[in-house]
Amino acid sequence: DAGVIQSPRHEVTEMGQEVTLRCKPISGHDYLFWYRQTMMRGLELLIYFNNNVPIDDSGMPEDRFSAKMPNASFSTLKIQPSEPRDSAVYFCASRQGQSYEQYFGPGTRLTVT
């Protein structure tokens, strides 16, 4: 079975541009998580969904960040406008039910110049 799929794997953009990151969770998983990883702050939870509904977005840095999950097999994380401090690796993870095991995608490395 395919794991969590993320696209693109790498994104380089200029400050002020809109960036959209995409995630396809594992089929049958009802929880989806977006994380950001940097050397300074480690792995931070941005937002998570349950059954396509956003449950906790308290980790979203500011209004420039938004996330959607229009259906059970697709989610996006959008940054508009992007800034150099948004440069990081963004991970999507999914899991089934109230379990401890999350399955991570390979990540999107974002560089904003």
Place this chain on the structure above:
Amino acid sequence: TQLLEQSPQFLSIQEGENLTVYCNSSSVFSSLQWYRQEPGEGPVLLVTVVTGGEVKKLKRLTFQFGDARKDSSLHITAAQPGDTGLYLCAGAPGGSYIPTFGRGTSLIVHP
């Protein structure tokens, strides 16, 4: 302030050596997970511990959950180059299934 403190931050050793990495907190957790992350990949779950004092073994890796469920350790026996990676601990506060991650220990094992 980091809820979970991992130490050491970096570790560089020779193949065959033993090592221990630590995950400490002032908070009590209902469970604690250890993940390994290889360069360019996402974290992969190694183990979950849920009972204070619990010890779990995974081949050459031994995981221990503190009696008070505030800390954990990972011991690797006879490290191999394939053990190289970032080791992350993650803890879920009581009643929650949403973990918080530590910053990790970056391990390099030289052949």
